[in-house]
Amino acid sequence: MGSRLASLPEHVIRAGNQMxxxxxxxxxxxxxxxxxxxxxxxxxxxxxxxKRHAPNCSLIExxxxxxxxxxFMPNSTADPELCHGAASMFYNPDMYDLFARGGxxxxxxxxxxxxxxxxxxxSYIGDPFxxxxxxxxxxxxxxxxxxxxxxxxxxxxxxxxxxxPRVDFSTQSGRLSHLVTPIALFEKKSTGLxxxxxxxxHSVDEVIENTGFELERPSVVAQTHAPSAEELGALEELDPDxxxxxxxxx
Amino acid sequence: xxxxxxKEELYAIPALKPDWALIHVxxxxxxxxxxxxxxxxxxxxxxxxxxxxxxxxxxKIVGSEEIAAEPERTTIPGFLVKAVVEKPGGAxxxxxxxxxxxxxxxxxxxxxxxxxxDGLREYxxxxxxxxxxxxxxx
Numbered sequence: 572m573g574s575r576l577a578s579l580p581e582h583v584i585r586a587g588n589q590m591x592x593x594x595x596x597x598x599x600x601x602x603x604x605x606x607x608x609x610x611x612x613x614x615x616x617x618x619x620x621x622k623r624h625a626p627n628c629s630l631i632e633x634x635x636x637x638x639x640x641x642x643f644m645p646n647s648t649a650d651p652e653l654c655h656g657a658a659s660m661f662y663n664p665d666m667y668d669l670f671a672r673g674g675x676x677x678x679x680x681x682x683x684x685x686x687x688x689x690x691x692x693x694s695y696i697g698d699p700f701x702x703x704x705x706x707x708x709x710x711x712x713x714x715x716x717x718x719x720x721x722x723x724x725x726x727x728x729x730x731x732x733x734x735x736p737r738v739d740f741s742t743q744s745g746r747l748s749h750l751v752t753p754i755a756l757f758e759k760k761s762t763g764l765x766x767x768x769x770x771x772x773h774s775v776d777e778v779i780e781n782t783g784f785e786l787e788r789p790s791v792v793a794q795t796h797a798p799s800a801e802e803l804g805a806l807e808e809l810d811p812d813x814x815x816x817x818x819x820x821x
Numbered sequence: 822x823x824x825x826x827x828k829e830e831l832y833a834i835p836a837l838k839p840d841w842a843l844i845h846v847x848x849x850x851x852x853x854x855x856x857x858x859x860x861x862x863x864x865x866x867x868x869x870x871x872x873x874x875x876x877x878x879x880x881k882i883v884g885s886e887e888i889a890a891e892p893e894r895t896t897i898p899g900f901l902v903k904a905v906v907e908k909p910g911g912a913x914x915x916x917x918x919x920x921x922x923x924x925x926x927x928x929x930x931x932x933x934x935x936x937x938x939d940g941l942r943e944y945x946x947x948x949x950x951x952x953x954x955x956x957x958x959x
Contacts, residue, residue: 635860646925651859651918663863 576813580821586753587816589770590725591615591806592798593751594679597723600625602676605666605719607633607710610648612725613679615806615815618644622805631675635662644814667711670718678719680712684738685724687763687784689747691716692738699740709742716745725751727818731783754778756795768793842871845912846897847920849879850888851958853902856895859918865896874903878911880920882958905958 576584594616598604602625606613610633617630621638630638634649640656654660661669669675682691683706693712697703716722722745726733729752750757750764755778758767765787769775775792798806806815822833844864849855855877857864868875875897882905888895911917914927934940 635862647916647923649860649862650923651916654860654918662861662865664866 576816579813579816579819583816583819583821585772586727586770587612587813587819588798588803588806589795590727590751590753591619591815592802593756593770593795594723594725595619595802596624596796597749597751598625598628598677601627603629603631603669603674605631605633605670605675605678605715606648607678607680607712608647608649609681610679611644611646611814611817612727613723614648614653615644615810616679618809619802619805622809623802631661631666631669632657633663633666635660635666637661644810644812646814646817667714670711670715673718673720675715675718676720678715678722680715680722680724680743681726682724682733684733684735685726685750685764686735686738688744689722689724689759689764690738690741690744691724692740693742694740696739712743716743716747719746721746721748723747723749723751727753728820729754729778729781731781733783734781735783736785754781762787765789766792768795770795771797837870839867839871840873841903842867842875843878844868844875844897845878845880845908845917847880847917848883848888849877849897849902849905850885850899851882851905852885852899853877853897853905853959854885854888854895854899855879855897855902855905856888856891857897858894861896868897868901871901875901876904876906877902878906878908880909880911880917882907903959907958 590612594613598617598620604617606617621628621630632639632653634651634653636654636657636659638658639653641652642655643652645652682693684692691712693706693709695702695705724747747759749759754773755769756767757764766775766778766789769778769792771794775788779786779788822831824831844867846855847858913921914924914931916922931944934944
């Protein structure tokens with residue numbers, strides 16, 4: 572275990588590993604999967620899927636390659652290491668063309684605010700002319716979300732500032748399928764985002780309490796499967812430096 | 822807008838037309854025929870979009886015969902380029918594959934100092950100003 576890991580609080584390690592495996596399990600074998608910049612958890616999740624249950628999925632790297640074999644997990648998910656040993660180069664314009672012709676199965680995207688219908692804000696908080704916070708922008712999200720077969724959104728916080736009744740601005744929306752947070756897995760249904768399962772150690776009340784939009788209380792609450800010993804072993808082997816924890820603030 | 826072929830309703834987005842593109846490459850000849858090694862993100866598209874042309878910084882300026890020996894790697898033609906500046910380390914504190922990676926210490930210093938206007942000034946004043954002596958061709 573790297574030195575960074577030694578200083579991490581137990582709850583962060585638990586949440587990071589749970590999120591990595593939960594994201595990973597959403598990938599199916601043979602799919603073409605994309606992650607963007609600033610996406611350490613999805614990057615690790617995709618490599619984990621390739622190592623375990625989805626060896627034939629193709630990773631379309633935002634760094635501009637397909638199926639790289641990095642010698643280490645970089646902190647930046649656009650690092651040139653993510654071209655090392657790649658099956659092919661595939662630059663960003665190629666990638667957007669592939670999205671446009673419906674050729675990508677799954678994309679992982681972030682959001683600063685998200686509403687029940689899956690509208691995501693990456694633009695600003697507050698007044699558009701005097702914003703309280705100027706956000707980094709959606710990157711390619713606005714064209715990716717409507718064109719990819721399914722989008723998975725993740726965030727390492729779960730609170731009412733993130734999951735809101737109404738986003739300040741809809742930067743991107745489209746084919747959302749799941750949301751993964753440190754405490755739960757959500758699925759987009761006809762009514763919007765609903766609880767699919769609650770992670771071990773957390774309760775449905777905690778999820779409802781910390782979600783700013785209305786949720787249907789499930790009659791039977793499913794629990795997300797905890798990471799198995801095999802999954803944890805594979806994660807440790809893949810990411811000994813703990814890049815998967817870099818998004819957590821504590 | 823209506824697609825003239827399928828009649829489908831589609832979005833049309835106007836092209837970005839920057840005056841200049843400033844990009845850093847690994848290798849260029851004095852005419853600006855240049856090669857990007859590793860990932861190139863949108864740098865090549867930026868060179869096409871720039872209306873007035875490209876200002877190129879490069880890890881090193883090499884002879885034209887070295888560039889011409891591997892034309893399949895030369896993704897930026899010199900006719901798009903208005904100036905070539907030899908600037909080893911020019912991408913730092915970001916990375917330039919395979920010469921150097923991200924300088925995490927310098928990045929942290931930048932992130933910390935640029936939280937305030939005074940810090941930003943301090944950062945700018947403390948950065949290397951040796952560019953005045955850099956060789957410029959074209």
